Amino acid sequence: MKRAVKKLLIATLVMAMYFASLPDCKVYALTTKEKLQQAEQEHQETKSKLNETKQNIDSLNDTKDTLQDKLDGLTANLTEVSNNLADLENKIADKEDEIEEAEQDLAEAIDTENRQYESMKMRIKFMYEKKDYTYAQMIFTSSSFADFVNKNSYIEKLSEYDRKMLESYKETRQLVEEKKAKLEDDKKELDEYHEDVKEEQQKVAGYVDETSSTIGKYANEIKAAEAKADEYEVQAAKEEANISALKKKLAEEIAMSKLAAESSWRDISEVSFEEGDRTLLANLIYCEAGNQPYAGQLAVGAVVINRVLSSVYPGTVVGVIYQGSQFSPVSNGRLALALANDSATAACYKAADEAMSGQTNVGNCVYFRTPVEGLSGIQIGNHIFY
Numbered sequence: 001m002k003r004a005v006k007k008l009l010i011a012t013l014v015m016a017m018y019f020a021s022l023p024d025c026k027v028y029a030l031t032t033k034e035k036l037q038q039a040e041q042e043h044q045e046t047k048s049k050l051n052e053t054k055q056n057i058d059s060l061n062d063t064k065d066t067l068q069d070k071l072d073g074l075t076a077n078l079t080e081v082s083n084n085l086a087d088l089e090n091k092i093a094d095k096e097d098e099i100e101e102a103e104q105d106l107a108e109a110i111d112t113e114n115r116q117y118e119s120m121k122m123r124i125k126f127m128y129e130k131k132d133y134t135y136a137q138m139i140f141t142s143s144s145f146a147d148f149v150n151k152n153s154y155i156e157k158l159s160e161y162d163r164k165m166l167e168s169y170k171e172t173r174q175l176v177e178e179k180k181a182k183l184e185d186d187k188k189e190l191d192e193y194h195e196d197v198k199e200e201q202q203k204v205a206g207y208v209d210e211t212s213s214t215i216g217k218y219a220n221e222i223k224a225a226e227a228k229a230d231e232y233e234v235q236a237a238k239e240e241a242n243i244s245a246l247k248k249k250l251a252e253e254i255a256m257s258k259l260a261a262e263s264s265w266r267d268i269s270e271v272s273f274e275e276g277d278r279t280l281l282a283n284l285i286y287c288e289a290g291n292q293p294y295a296g297q298l299a300v301g302a303v304v305i306n307r308v309l310s311s312v313y314p315g316t317v318v319g320v321i322y323q324g325s326q327f328s329p330v331s332n333g334r335l336a337l338a339l340a341n342d343s344a345t346a347a348c349y350k351a352a353d354e355a356m357s358g359q360t361n362v363g364n365c366v367y368f369r370t371p372v373e374g375l376s377g378i379q380i381g382n383h384i385f386y
Contacts (some may be wrong), residue, residue: 043239050232064218077203095187102180113169140315277317282344282352287329296381303357
């Protein structure tokens with residue numbers, strides 16, 4: 001038995017080497033109920049963060065939907081502007097064709113006017129140069145005076161016709177020029193409108209790109225928030241499982257306490273303490289109740305010895321203290337650190353001595369924790385013993 005205790009102490013010292021660099025401070029272990037309360041508080045915080053994240057996701061989605069509606073409107077506007085621009089370009093092309101046609105008509109009108117003008121000049125020149133001959137010929141070739149008058153009238157009408165045709169061609173040319181000028185003015189207006197519409201198209205296209213980019217950013221934020229929400233949900237599920245396990249453990253502890261009260265007990269005189277039990281118990285008392293009044297320290301020592309005396313727990317101090325998942329200073333390494341430094345105070349050693357002598361101020365209690373609603377027992381300091 002002594003050899004087993006020595007091996008256990010050696011293992012404890014090895015564990016203590018890992019924590020030797022930590023500061024020497026009094027850190028008191030959490031009971032199952034305290035762990036449960038802490039786990040429930042952390043779970044509430046996780047659920048709060050999850051709800052906030054979901055609300056943020058909803059807000060981001062609302063903003064994204066608003067931006068999407070804006071983008072749809074801008075896209076429709078861009079389509080309309082683009083269609084208007086295409087229609088304008090077709091009108092401009094048609095106007096250019098009309099201007100080209102007018103230019104051809106104008107060229108033909110000018111050519112016709114010039115030819116008419118040249119023909120009229122030739123006839124006038126001929127009449128003026130051959131005036132005497134023409135009149136003499138008209139007199140001698142006329143069969144009568146009436147025939148002469150008719151021939152003279154013909155010449156006058158021919159001259160008048162030439163003038164009228166020349167005026168008509170000039171008028172036609174002027175109309176064509178006015179039409180061409182009007183077409184050019186129309187095209188100029190279309191070109192200016194085309195530039196305005198093109199500028200509007202570029203502006204709307206810029207809004208579309210900017211809104212699309214903003215929607216992309218919100219989509220990324222939503223994706224990140226959803227990933228965070230998934231993490232919180234996984235964390236919440238783990239916390240719920242941990243809470244369930246702690247509740248189960250607490251129920252088991254209460255059941256064990258009742259079982260111990262109903263089971264057989266040894267007398268303190270029947271217990272053989274081993275070397276190192278006193279140091280081990282004193283340092284456990286230090287870890288669990290170093291900040292409590294002496295009565296609380298004695299009560300913690302009495303709980304350990306009560307378990308040693310009860311038939312439902314291991315029959316040694318070492319077995320009770322190192323029983324799985326019973327005292328958190330064992331699992332978190334605080335006891336090993338305390339043992340390595342022998343941090344127990346004189347009061348802790350006194351409480352260990354009195355407890356090992358059979359003294360108890362908590363009767364047959366085998367558990368202790370901070371007071372909670374619905375848990376009855378003996379309260380000493382910040383612990384309730386049951």
